Amino acid sequence: MIKVGIVGVRGMSVVTAMKAMPNDVKINAICDLSSDALENMKKQIGDEELKCYRVYEDMLEEADIDAVVISTPMQCHVPQAILALQAGKHVMCEVTAAVTMDELWWLIENVEKSGKIYMYAENYCYMPEVQLVRQMVKKGYFGEIYYGEGEYTHDCTCIRNWNNKPGWRSYWQMGTRGSFYPTHSLGPVMQCFDDDRIVSVASFSPGNHNPYGLRNDDLTQTLCQLESGKLVKIRVDTISPRPHNMTYYQIQGTKGCYEAPRGLGDVAKVAVATEENPDGYSTWRPLSDFNDLLPERFKSGAGDNAGHGGGDYYIVADFIEAIKTGKQPELNVYKAAEWTSVALLSQLSVTNNGRIMEVPNFRAGMKWEEKRIKL
Ligand SMILES: NC(=O)c1ccc[n+]([C@@H]2O[C@H](COP(=O)([O-])OP(=O)(O)OC[C@H]3O[C@@H](n4cnc5c(N)ncnc54)[C@H](O)[C@@H]3O)[C@@H](O)[C@H]2O)c1
Numbered sequence: 001m002i003k004v005g006i007v008g009v010r011g012m013s014v015v016t017a018m019k020a021m022p023n024d025v026k027i028n029a030i031c032d033l034s035s036d037a038l039e040n041m042k043k044q045i046g047d048e049e050l051k052c053y054r055v056y057e058d059m060l061e062e063a064d065i066d067a068v069v070i071s072t073p074m075q076c077h078v079p080q081a082i083l084a085l086q087a088g089k090h091v092m093c094e095v096t097a098a099v100t101m102d103e104l105w106w107l108i109e110n111v112e113k114s115g116k117i118y119m120y121a122e123n124y125c126y127m128p129e130v131q132l133v134r135q136m137v138k139k140g141y142f143g144e145i146y147y148g149e150g151e152y153t154h155d156c157t158c159i160r161n162w163n164n165k166p167g168w169r170s171y172w173q174m175g176t177r178g179s180f181y182p183t184h185s186l187g188p189v190m191q192c193f194d195d196d197r198i199v200s201v202a203s204f205s206p207g208n209h210n211p212y213g214l215r216n217d218d219l220t221q222t223l224c225q226l227e228s229g230k231l232v233k234i235r236v237d238t239i240s241p242r243p244h245n246m247t248y249y250q251i252q253g254t255k256g257c258y259e260a261p262r263g264l265g266d267v268a269k270v271a272v273a274t275e276e277n278p279d280g281y282s283t284w285r286p287l288s289d290f291n292d293l294l295p296e297r298f299k300s301g302a303g304d305n306a307g308h309g310g311g312d313y314y315i316v317a318d319f320i321e322a323i324k325t326g327k328q329p330e331l332n333v334y335k336a337a338e339w340t341s342v343a344l345l346s347q348l349s350v351t352n353n354g355r356i357m358e359v360p361n362f363r364a365g366m367k368w369e370e371k372r373i374k375l
Contacts, residue, residue, distance in 0.1 A: 002323050005029035005059050008071030009037045015045060017306045017316040024320050029063035031056050056080060060087040070094060073168035078103040085114040092119040092319045095183045097336035101344050104337040105371045111333040119319045119329045120336035122187040126311030128298050129268055130188040133258050135293045137192045141272045142253030145192050148232045149250035150185025156238040157212055174214040178203050178347030179222040179236040183339040189232055192251050196226045198338055202356045203346035210239045222346045256281040337362040
């Protein structure tokens with residue numbers, strides 16, 4: 001039985017999943033600066049014995065927990081993850097992983113030194129549709145993948161803090177230039193490129209025309225060059241007045257392609273050449289024609305009540321599995337660092353007229369002298 005502490009109210013997104021695995025995991029403590037938030041969380045969890053903390057360090061010191069789920073604002077992630085690792089706890093951390101490049105190396109060093117599990121909670125990678133496309137990629141339906149696209153269009157201009165005041169997002173997200181929140185777009189796409197990695201990024205924007213006084217550009221387009229020479233493009237747009245679409249993806253291979261829905265009745269679709277139909281790449285078919293290929297565990301219905309199409313269940317299941325086996329999960333600290341660095345380097349790129357920024361190779365045991373941003 002893994003005993004967990006949750007910091008930040010968003011951590012409630014994993015509670016349904018945890019309740020569905022009563023023999024594997026138990027929430028023993030919660031922490032939030034807001035006593036109202038704590039009270040609400042306690043009610044929802046429905047456990048009178050649950051320990052509540054307003055000071056994170058107190059939870060780490062006093063609560064009977066093996067692991068921490070970090071769901072606080074982005075700028076808290078690395079300091080809180082490091083404190084947890086140093087206290088001997090495993091960590092599952094919300095997106096993005098860090099707010100500076102230096103924090104990324106600091107985080108990796110602490111994960112390596114502690115030997116504890118670090119899981120990056122990029123839940124979009126676990127959405128059933130994303131998993132189905134990934135399965136089609138693995139089985140070669142699209143041939144060799146050479147291009148991918150991800151878009152996060154989500155008008156966040158009205159999002160307030162829990163106390164209904166503009167809060168951390170005004171500074172750390174929409175107060176920051178570049179693709180500051182890239183991993184919902186990158187994660188699912190990068191999963192289609194096996195072990196390829198991003199080696200450089202260049203970001204461009206149409207400028208800043210918003211009436212809200214936000215520092216972020218209206219949107220940012222970031223081109224990511226992979227080590228293999230292949231290409232990924234992402235759009236992060238949290239200001240434009242348009243319908244939400246946080247999960248728009250495209251995958252292009254030598255034999256066909258996938259496109260997520262754009263809206264207004266559109267559906268997820270693929271066009272693939274097969275032996276029986278070599279011209280199949282020129283005609284769309286609904287992705288649902290291939291539902292049988294969905295990995296078995298996603299068909300089980302186990303995650304049906306959890307958020308993000310059930311994805312929030314499977315991400316918790318993989319975190320618990322990683323703790324039990326002592327093997328770092330697929331969404332490990334190196335992926336967290338690579339995908340998060342796109343945000344941080346894109347800021348430098350867009351403020352330097354689209355300058356190409358080299359992405360460090362965040363591999364295990366990276367040498368101190370390599371931990372630098374190359375201009
Ligand atoms: N994966 C996803 O789909 C997804 C969706 C939304 C938000 N997020 C991420 O989740 C995180 C939280 O976002 P949110 O929208 O819930 O923010 P929020 O502002 O609504 O909630 C943050 C909570 O953390 C608490 N908090 C802040 N500092 C704290 C501290 N030092 N100690 C204890 N509690 C503290 C606040 O009181 C608040 O209740 C962010 O990193 C965000 O990027 C992820």
